[in-house]
Amino acid sequence: MADGTPAHGFPQARGGHPEQREAGGGWGELRGGGVPIPRQRRASVPAPRQEYLDAFDEEDDVFAPRTPASAHAADAYASVTDWNDGSPAGIHSDDDDDGAAPTGTPAPVKGTKGRTFTGIAAAAVTTVLAVIVAGQVTDDSGGADVQSQSATDQARDIRDSASRADGQAPAPGPSAKPLTYDEKMGRTYQLGATFKGSGKFDAVPGIAEAPGAGEEFTYRVDVEQGLGLDAELFAEAVQKTLNDQRSWAHNGARTFERIYSGKPDFVITLASPGTTADWCAKSGLDTTVDNVSCDSAATERVMINAYRWAQGSETYGDKIHAYRQMLINHEVGHRLGYGHVTCDKDGSLAPVMQQQTKFLDHDGIRCRANPWPYPGS
Known part of the structure; x- marks a missing residue:
């Protein structure tokens, strides 16, 4: 209708209704192009310096070959249990050769020096051995983890290098498309x-x-x-x-x-x-x-x-x-001045001025929902 009057109803008085490890692994990386420290490498015992030999008698020479226990001195890395012949802590005295208990007056001072030096040398070897064993244990227990971490770091470095080679940053995740x-x-x-x-x-x-x-x-x-x-x-x-x-x-x-x-x-x-x-x-x-x-x-x-x-x-x-x-x-x-009206034919569209929030059907008449004053346009 040219004047804008709704299809149903007529103008009324205004007033509506209520209605979220570093590279090289945990141990770091070798520097200066060095090679890894070999594991369980056997090393020969170096010959004694002459000043040490002059300080002892032949029987006190801790570096002279002995049988049987001293035979192991050539191998500093032999098993710890092979060194133990009954003496405390695997340390051998001068009296061990004849197996008899010590008698007479105390040994000369230089003999004491020999036994003292023997103890020091054995303790030093024991310390070195302990360090090597500890290093092996640590290496064995952590080797798998370090290897795994290194592999992960290498994979990440390869991926990052590829991204840098392409000259592009890693692609961001998909963003949500705005709603229309x-x-x-x-x-x-x-x-x-x-x-x-x-x-x-x-x-x-x-x-x-x-x-x-x-x-x-x-x-x-x-x-x-x-x-x-x-x-x-x-x-x-x-x-x-x-x-x-x-x-x-x-x-x-x-x-x-x-x-x-x-x-x-x-x-x-x-x-x-x-x-x-x-x-x-x-x-x-x-x-x-x-x-x-x-x-x-x-x-x-x-x-x-x-x-x-x-x-x-x-x-x-x-x-x-x-x-x-x-x-x-x-x-x-x-x-605009329009009041309430209702549909007057069963199955017809409800006029926009019908109280459609409250009801569509009335008095046995079924109305259909309609949001427009002029739905046919």
Whole structure:
């Protein structure tokens, strides 16, 4: 209809219903191009220096070959148990040759020196042996881990080198593709049915020019603070819906422009259920029944209940996009002067001014959900 009058219903008085090891392994890397220390290598005992030989008698010469125990001195790395012939700690005295107990006066001082030196030499050999054995044990216990760590480090170095050779950084993981307008409008969002916000509003920044040449209406979009809903999505939905040819802009009769500053003709407000009820009560409307929205005609605000915007209604089921379009058209329809009507034929589309949040069927007549004033356009 050229004048924008809805397909069903007639203009009424304003006032809507309530509605997250280093390279070379744990032991580091050999430096200066050296070779690894060989394991269990046997080493010959070096010949004694002459000054040491001159200090002892022949019988006290700890470096002279002895039988049987001294035979092992040529092999510093022979088994520890081979050295033990009954003397404490494997240390041999001068009296061990005849096996008899010591008699007479104490041995000369130089003999004492020989036994003392013998003990020192044996202790030194024992210490060297202990260090070698400990090194072998450590090498055996840690060798597997070090080898594994080195293999891992090598693999990482090869991978990183390949990336640097290509001149490219490692490719980032796949990023999520932003949702489209229709995808966002097709989703429900969390918001409690009894939630009451702060009552403070923020105007959504930006403007959206009127696309048509008909009677122009300016509006601002306010969103209550703390809702956690997408304010820009809400503002985009209002502009797209009102200027759709199936809406009140039908046939060029009207055009709607969103402004940010200045005085608008009305303010479309997205608010919590509790705040919606407060503003609707200013115009004598009770939105607590069925938790609905309203056009608070005594004020500048057209109130859209954020619970319904986020969750929809049983009458529309999972058709949340269409339901949101109906909410906008219905409440702005009240601001334009249209009142409530119902469908009058079984199976027909419900008029946009029918209270579709509350019901579709009435008096034995089954109505079909419809979000548009002029659905056939």
